Amino acid sequence: MAGVTLRGVRKSFGRIEVIHGVDLDVRDGEFVAFVGPSGCGKSTLLRLIAGLEDLSAGDLSIDGVTVNDLPPAERGIAMVFQSYALYPHMTAYDNMAFGLTLSRTSKGTINERVRAAARLLQIENLLDRKPRDLSGGQRQRVAIGRAIVREPKVFLFDEPLSNLDASLRVQMRMEIAKLKEDLRATMIYVTHDQVEAMTLADRIVVLNAGRVEQVGAPLDLYHRPVNRFVAGFIGSPAMNFLEVTAAPDGSMILPGGHALRVPTEVLPAPGTPVTLGVRPEHVGVGAEGMPAAILAVERLGGETHCHVQLEDGQRMLVRLDGDVPVQAGEILPLVLGGETVHLFDADGRRL
Amino acid sequence: MRIRRIAGRAGLALLVLSIVAYTVFPFYWAIVTSLKAGSALFTVEAWPTHPSLENYEAIFRQQSFGRNILNSLAVSVSVVALSLGLAVAAAYALGRVRFWGRTLLLLVVLGVSMFPQVAVLSGLFELIRWLGLYNGMGALALSYMIFTLPFTVWILTTFMRELPKELEEAAMVDGASPFVIVTRVFLPLMGPALAATGLLAFIAAWNEFLFALTFTLTDEARTVPVAIALMSGASQYELPWGQIMAASVVVTVPLIALVLVFQRRIVSGLAAGAVKG
The missing domain is CATH 3.40.50.300 (P-loop containing nucleotide triphosphate hydrolases)
Structure with missing residues (x-):
């Protein structure tokens, strides 16, 4: 060998x-x-x-x-x-x-x-x-x-x-x-x-x-x-990518105005455009989340896939565990965790 | 409606019948003639009143027809063996190895077969004299390959191209040399193509006339077609039609038997070369 x-x-x-x-x-x-x-x-x-x-x-x-x-x-x-x-x-x-x-x-x-x-x-x-x-x-x-x-x-x-x-x-x-x-x-x-x-x-x-x-x-x-x-x-369904901007305090401004603090090695300069990646299975639903309109729902029994559109028009796929009773047209408040998102610079490199 | 269908069927049957009659009649006439003796030749009848095998005996007794058949057999078999051997080797190179001028070479091979035989006859005659092959089997085997090799190479090349590349690569990983790949992996898969091309080459060599007439001199060296054409009767003014026909029947029967035996393989072989195996 x-x-x-x-x-x-x-x-x-x-x-x-x-x-x-x-x-x-x-x-x-x-x-x-x-x-x-x-x-x-x-x-x-x-x-x-x-x-x-x-x-x-x-x-x-x-x-x-x-x-x-x-x-x-x-x-x-x-x-x-x-x-x-x-x-x-x-x-x-x-x-x-x-x-x-x-x-x-x-x-x-x-x-x-x-x-x-x-x-x-x-x-x-x-x-x-x-x-x-x-x-x-x-x-x-x-x-x-x-x-x-x-x-x-x-x-x-x-x-x-x-x-x-x-x-x-x-x-x-x-x-x-x-x-x-x-x-x-x-x-x-x-x-x-x-x-x-x-x-x-x-x-x-x-x-x-x-x-x-x-x-x-x-x-x-x-x-x-x-x-x-x-x-x-890597990962299926594939990761979502959102265009966000860096705030002066180092947090990311999400579509809809929410700020998210992401622990990174390098802080992007304030105002620079950053790509935020989040896997469909890492998107949660909770109060105070960013509002997203459901475009389509795919029910697989064990999990439910929701295709959603954010307030600024960007689209995402959200994976919810189990058979969740949501329907197209409803508004889903989405919550992201700072630990489970990834940041990439304009050249696609990890920050 | 029904009448039209019946009429259609009748028309088709008539067409098939006339095609069969057109192709089979000459052979039928040869058989009938070969069974007649003497002046019965010149009476027209569907089946001879006194059929006899006299002509068949005569061609083997009076003429050296047995020797001619052996000659034809030897030439045809060696042409088939040589053509297939060379064509398989060439097909591997032309179908499997990428090299500059491959397409050009294939076109040249095809181009060779486009010359009429007469055009190359005198040049070939000189060549054969120079090689010392005149009036022998070697002269015929060599010259017949001029027309058998182009189509054997082409058919086998297209067939070999269709064989999956992974098969060759698997054999390479297993440690097979190109020779082993050809003989132990490709050749067993090319049965239908080999049968088809081999049989076509055999028929072509068996029936060839012009080269055989030109490159042989004595009766002992002649092949069947020439022997039949030069058959002479008792006098200069008598053509032994009965014997000629008997000889024709004798040499045609083996061909028909061969075609029937290999029929299925020929069809699949020719189709496999054209479409996909």
Whole structure:
């Protein structure tokens, strides 16, 4: 088991640079998730680590060895693809054994490793089936099994669950979490689903337009996003952003005139425009709150989402616990807590 | 309404019938003629009154027709094997590897097949003399690839392009070299395309006439189409129509059998090249 180190990694396709200098240390045995909107370069970054794309600049090392010029098979990695990429004409057993056969591993060892992986993934009874006779979840297990038998230093997952339906996805997520415990291997996991990232990862790397925005433990990203992009990307429903102004005493003037004292490291200069971020679940209702007109209500049973409009026209989403009997057209007095809001300057950086 | 529907069906049936008659009649006539002997050839009848296999015996006894069939078989099989081997390798490069001038190269390959055979005949003749292949199987195998390779390369390239890229990448991660990827991952998936292109190449080589006539001299080196065309009767003034027809039937039957066996695969192969597999 080993760590992965990226230093100043860049990638261009033709004249277009898609990865703009990424530095990252993935520790030994760590589960790291790459998240970001589509086109942010997370899959490209994974393919660079896998060796399926060549680096344009920078250094990449796995287990302390520089692997810039090594082919995928010699990097000590195994990859699980979004489309599973099983060989259609081979049985599940042969799919898992293929890599070992190519490296001239003895028949006995191959058999041992394939059976062990199959036992771990509970697909022992499917080994002589072809991929077309397997369900999506079973195919995904075979694909993961193919990765396990290679006994790689690093596992790479490229959106492995996004082809599965919702309920199966939840189940496979649990299984991957279990796999992580069983194997204790270094894993890098690309996903656009932040729930997967939040639940599985030890650390999350948030990527945007080919740059790393923030690296941190899931709850660190939730509680202390370093900029407006991370704040808006992590958390569901997404964070609300309000335009407010700083008062001379350091408090924020909310729409409707209320002042809110926010503990910050840097006090914004009085009068400067500041963006205030507040998660829908951190907005309370109480007397003396800022009045907001309800535009629409979404009832999910366990929670109620209210789309509201403030006096100055800014819109917000408020999440209330339980089935709250509110209706569109009513006025909701909203209360914010200084401890649970985030402030960002004009460039989107956290204050 | 009903009358119109019946009329429509009758019209369609008539059309199908005439198409079938148009395509099958020549072959039927060949069979009928091949079963006739002597002057019975010149009477018109739907089925010979005294059918005999005399002509079939004669082509193998009087002519070196058995040898000609073996020649044709050897040439066609080696053309198919060589074309598919080269075309699979070329298709991997043209369909999977990005390099400068790839499209141009594909167009050149297609362009080669647009020259009429006669245009390249004399140049090719010189080439074959220079290589010392004249009057041998090698000359035919080499020259036939001029017209089999363009379409085998094109069909296999489009087919290979449709195979998912992840499959190749998974194999690369598993440690497969390009050769292993082609032979152990792609080739088993290309069965339908290989069957279709292989059969088309076989038919083309089996029926080829002009090159076979030009590049062979002696009876022992001739292939079936040339042998049939040059079949001679007892005298210079007699054309052995019965034997010619018997020989034609003998060489057509294996083709029909092959097409019937591979029919389903050909259709799926040709369709897969065009749309998506």
